[in-house]
Amino acid sequence: MTRDVQVSRDAPGSHGLPGSSLARVAATPEWLVLLRRFVREKPLGVVSALIVLAVVVVAIFAPLIATHSRDFSDKKAILLPPSREHYLGTDKFGRDVFSRIVHGSRVSIYTGVGAMLIGLSLATVIGVLSGYFGHWIDACLQRVVDAAMAFPSLVLLLVLVSVFGAGIFQLILALGILGMFANSRVIRAAVLGVKSNAYVEAARSIGAGNGRIIARHILPNIFGPIMVLATVWLGTAILAETSLSYLGLGIPPPAPSWGRMLSEARAFMVQRPTLALFPGLAITIVVFGFNMLGDALRDLLDPRLRGGR
Secondary structure, three states: OHHHHHHHHHOEOOOOOEHHHHHHHHHOOHHHHHHHHHHHHOHHHHHHHHHHHHHHHHHHOHHHHOOOOOOOOOOOOOOOOOOOOOOOOEOOOOOEHHHHHHHHHHHHHHHHHHHHHHHHHHHHHHHHHHHHHOHHHHHHHHHHHHHHHOOOHHHHHHHHHHHHOOOHHHHHHHHHHHHHHHHHHHHHHHHHHHHOOHHHHHHHHOOOOHHHHHHHHHHHHOHHHHHHHHHHHHHHHHHHHHHHHHOOOOOOOOOOOHHHHHHHHHHHOOOOOHHHHHHHHHHHHHHHHHHHHHHHHHHHHOHHHOOOO
16 A cells, blocks of 8 residues: 555656656746756847847946046047056047946946836836727727828837927937837737737626736736836947937936947047947847847747747
8 A cells, every 4th residue: 555655656647757746846936947948048148138238338337447437538539549447448528438438338327227117118008998999999009109100110200309499308209209100009909919818808807997907917018028018129220329319319428328439439530440340249149139039039038939940
């Protein structure tokens, strides 16, 4: 009798695993399972995540990493090549390029995160209202989105910046509104997919109100697409900020901006090409990291794409 009980406990489960192993697998949190799959299946995503983490660390500890103050200038050290004192050389005002790139990462991350939070919050409200309630609410909201998306993104962004004026907070608001229009369609599509599931109808049949259904069933099940949009839009917002700063409509001086550094380096492309090289590399690496991380998260969180690559 005792021997039979012992054998039954150690017998393989339906998946060929011991009972204790099945219990451990069942008790593993979902986020840990996704993390293991992410590391195992998405090596490029892991590299991108490390790039993003490094940029965030540099932005947080910029005053400790930079060798000079962001506004420090030495009139006797104008347009110097890279050296031990100035790792990436100096610009036309005698400012240390390395220090300004390091401090510029803080400006880019601050602008990107602020624009992402505003844009995705507004896009989630519009997408949920439009996708869940439908009818005239959907028609009115989507016509506004259609009208906004009829304009090229850069043109619409220039209009918003001209209306709000110069300043970092005005730029964040303009980028957030642009992200609201661009991302609300994706969230609306995700809401329509979740809304048609049986558990939503079951919740409605037992008397759950619209607010409870949205909070308990709609929002948790569109969290994956929202996370992907957040990652991708961060890179897009940083690229848009650098584009506006390059045109002279972004972050006002003396705040260091990679786009403004590129613009100021145009006059010295022959004499000091590194003035444009290093800010350009910073923009490329950061945008690449966020975009590739978003692509990897999309493949990981979308069940239709699992195993497809």
